[in-house]
Amino acid sequence: MGFAFLFQLLLLSAFSIGVSKGQLSVGFYANTCPDAESIVSSVVRNAAQSSSNIPPVLLRLHFHDCFVEGCDGSILIENGPNAERHAFGHQGVGGFEVIEQAKAQLEAICPGVVSCADIVALAARDAIVLANGPSYDVPTGRRDGRVSxxxxxxxxxxxxxxxxxxxxxxxxxxxxxTDLVLLSSAHTIGTTACFFMTKRLYNFSPGVGSDPAISPDFLPELKSICPQNGDVNVRLPMDRGSEQTFDKQILDNVRNGFAVLESDARLYDDDTTRMAVDSYFGFLSPIFGSSFEADFVDSIVKMGQIGVKTGSAGEIRRVCTAFN
Known part of the structure; x- marks a missing residue:
């Protein structure tokens, strides 16, 4: 009977090891490439010194990568006009050169070890920190996808x-x-183009020129930046009044009719998402309420595990723009 119990225990242990091996883990490269995370951080920091737009660009890149085929670096591939990165929904996505630079440095010291997908996730975290947002542990161990x-x-x-x-x-x-609200609040940093504002400002719905959710105090300001038939490439901050700092100001703007993007304004159209937005405000919220920063971290870590490829799935690319 003791032997049977021991055999069952060994089986259970083997199963547990098999399960955990296929998952992401913090410090995945501690032994195989101990400087991996510091190298990515250094590259991101240097890039941001040259352009203040780098943090929001890298944060957006992570989101767009994860929403197609999972967080597997598929958006980085450049294999012609049918490559995923050329999709209409990826318009304006950038930061590819930063990821490639980090990959080149990592390949020089740890060839074939660190995936492009992990670099994207780490770079997003480092970008948030540079915008005075929360730092957090990034579970790593993703492998790169073979489809774009x-x-x-x-x-x-x-x-x-x-x-x-x-x-x-x-x-x-x-x-x-709640994840929708928190991940939308990533719009707290960065800009958008007037191209994305035209419908909201001038052709919202039949018989209604502008989105009625826009505060009357804000509408003239938006129209002056993005005049009808004007230059659609003109850019404006997505978070009015706090576009370079990672904070919950974006959600306060949503509550008060100062949301720039239509999708952000829509967060106040639904009971559930409205309650999630409001939970970060109120007299007692700083003491007893939810922590915006902590909740955001939970959501972006959760997003970073969508459809990940681990273990023997996928590959570790030599360069991020091409399959091996």
Whole structure:
């Protein structure tokens, strides 16, 4: 009987090892490439010194990578006009050269060890820190995908999506309504183009020129930056008043009609997402309420595990723009 119990215990241990081996873990490269995370941080920091736009660009890159084929670096591939990165939903996504630079440095000291997908996730964390946002542990161990096709990005969340459609798209990725609110708040840093504002300002719906959710105090300001038939490439901050600092100001703007992006404004159209937004404000919220920074970290770590490839799946690319 003792032998049978011991045999069962050994089986259970073997199963547990098999399960954990296929998952992401903090410090995955501690033995195989101990300087991996510090190298990525250094590259991101240096890039940000040259351009203040680098932090929001790298944060957005992580989101767009994870929402197509999972967090597997598929958006980095450049294999012609049908590459995923050329999808309409990926317009304006950048930061590729920063990821490639980090990869080159890592290949020089740890060839074939650190995945491009992990570099993207680490760079997003470092970008948030540079914008005075929270630092957090990034579970690593992702492997790079072997598929990149423009058609696979057809269902990216869009600025003109209804709140129900946004909720559905996030739910399909295993993300909740609260995750939708928190990940949308990544718009606290960075800019958008007037191209994405035209419908909201001048053709919101039949018989209604502008989105009624826009505060009357804010509408003239938006229209002056993005005049009708003006230059659609002009850029404006997504978080009015706090575009270079990672904070919850973006959610306060949503509450008060100062959201720039239509999709952000829609967060206040739904009871569940409205409650999530409001939970970060109020007289007692700093003491007894939810922590915006801690909750954001939970959501982005959760997002970073969508459809990951681990173990023997995928590959470790030599360069991030091409399959091996």
């Amino acid at each position: 096709d423009v058609s696979l990005a057809a269902n990216m969340p869009d600025v003109s999506d209804s709140i129900q459609l946004l909720k559905d798209k996030f739910l399909q990725k295993g993300l909740s309504e």
